[in-house]
Amino acid sequence: MSPILVRPVREQLEHDRVIRLLQLRLKRRHDVVVNIGPDQTVPVKIGPxxxxxxxxxxxxxxxxxxxxxxxxxxxxxxxxxxxMAQWAHLGRARVPFHLYVPAGCVDIARRLATENHVNLAELWSFHTIGDQTRFTLVHRAPVPEPKRAATPLAAGRRKSAAAKSKSVAGRPKAKPKRKPKTAKAQKAKPQKQKRM
Incomplete structure (x- = not known):
């Protein structure tokens, strides 16, 4: 049960209307179940x-x-x-938590989320003009990049680089060996004649 035991009737109607609008809007990508008023049908268990x-x-x-x-x-x-009662728990879940607040309450919602260490995936504001409700994205949490495992090639490069640094530090450089000349290369060069 929410700490807000009784909302004013006008606000409760606005709250329920926004929920129904979001249900229509989000059902394109997800299956959406609503918990409105006494029809609390789908709970989410977060810890105890x-x-x-x-x-x-x-x-x-x-x-x-x-x-x-x-x-x-x-x-x-x-x-x-x-x-404290809802946002903090929903923010600890392993799934994204989206919060929708009236446009005039965005700063308060941000401050409360920060103070209570609420992990918000998205913070949206809404305002009503006549019979239309407009939603505005206020904050989206950055998506962490998945950590990649080291590829065998990259691991091999690291090992060879480490081996090179050890060999360089441990002993002096040896002169590189020259390739022996082939027979063709020796015949192709004219030999100098000795002068007498």
Whole structure:
């Protein structure tokens, strides 16, 4: 249960409407399940805590594996209690956590996320103009590059470079051996005649 026990009716309607808009918007890439009001159907277990995020995203082709969580906040629910009770746990999950807040609460949401060490994949703001809601990406966490294993060729180069540095440091350089001349090369050169 959210620390915001009762939202004002107008904000609750706005909250539910934004969730439904996001459901339509995100269903192109994911299977989306919503947890609105008393219809808390799909929990996400993070350690010992079970949380019901507003939207649960799953992969449609990978056995409905969890792909991400989305939390929508209103002006009243962007506060320290909400950040500690839900954002902090959702940010610790192994899947991306997306947070949607009203445009006027972006700075507060950033500060609360930083103070509570919330790992946000994306922070979005939304504002309503008439009957249309506009979403604006405010922050996207950089995607870490996957670490690559050393290739055998690169490992071989490192070993040969290390061997060369040891041989150079340990003993003086030897003169390179000359190739013996072939018989053709010797015949081709005219010999100097001795003068008497």
């Amino acid at each position: 805590v079970q949380i019901f995020p507003d939207l649960v995203l799953t992969h449609p082709d990978k056995g409905h594996k969890l792909a991400g969580t989305v939390e929508v906040e209103t002006g009243e629910s962007v506060n320290h209690l909400e950040a």
